[in-house]
Amino acid sequence: MTDNRPTVAVFRPDDERLETAVELLESLDVKPIADPMLSVEPTGAQPRTDAAVVIFTSKTGAELVADDWTPGDATVCAIGEPTAEALRANGIEVDVVPETYSSSGLVDALGEQVDGLGVEVARSDHGSDVLLDGLESAGAYVHETVLYRLVRPEEAGESVQLAVDGTLDAALFTSSLTVEHFLAIAGERGQREAVIDGVADAVVGTIGEPTRETASEQGIAVDVVPETAEFEALATEAVDELDR
Incomplete structure (x- = not known):
């Protein structure tokens, strides 16, 4: 039987996040294209224990x-x-969750509270400088610990060919790095322009303004950016856009 459902590429790491994303997209009556663009490599490092403030930027790190x-x-x-829920689930109390789920949102939430304090930032090797620079500007003494590295899986790229073929209906980018890896694969195959043309006819969704900006700077027009930085909101709004 031919599957005529719209094809929607999802780029989450190949763990429970990808499984959950696929289940959600199935429930929305679209055909998920599970194309993980990120793989997590733990470094074994732990956050410092002498900081006054410790910041976690992702569920993975937590x-x-x-x-x-x-x-x-x-x-x-x-x-x-x-991220907060992952910490709480393991008995770690969370004191601050910014209303805006971003580095700049956290800097705004902390404000002058960090002036003169030691702040530990525990995250991946691809964290934005916005957080570190913002904390330092607020007067904090900042230290960064890399908890894990984000690398591109060798098998990634099914969605790239679908975009070239014009059969990709939507693409859901969850970080700037997923955009960069998607286009890097296209470039290595000599298909970058064809891919950009292909996604121009698709619904493109991103989580957060930084991801939208990365996509736009690379020539990919973004149609959907949900107010909440959660995959469920991204998927739901993108499928609604497809239906329209």
Whole structure:
């Protein structure tokens, strides 16, 4: 039987996040194209224990430290509710979650509270300088610990060929790095312009303004940016756009 459902590419890491994303897209009556553009390589590092403020920027980072790290008297900050929930699930109390789930949103939330304090930022090797620069400008003494590296899986790229063939109906980018890896594969295949032309006819969704900006700078027009930085919102709004 021919599957005539719209094809929607999802680029989440190949773990429970990809499984959950595929299940959600299936429930929305579209055909998921599971094309993980990121793979997580833990470094084994742990956040410092002498900082007054400790910041986690992702659910992945929160899960990696859950069994071996305790905050002591530190103020714990999480960018996004999924990150906060991962910390709480392992008994780590979260003190600050910014209303805007972004680096700039957290800097705004902390404001002058970090002036003169040691701040530990625990995250991936692809974190934005916006957070570090913003904290330093607020007077903090900032230290960064890389908890994991984000690399491109060798098998990634099914969605790239679909875009070239004009059979990709939507693409859901969850970080700037997913955009960069998607286009890097296209470039290595000599198909960059064909891919950009292909996604021009598709619904493109991104989580967050930084991801939208990366896509736009690379020549990809973005149609959907949900107000909340959550995959469910991204998928739902993108499918609604497809229906229109």
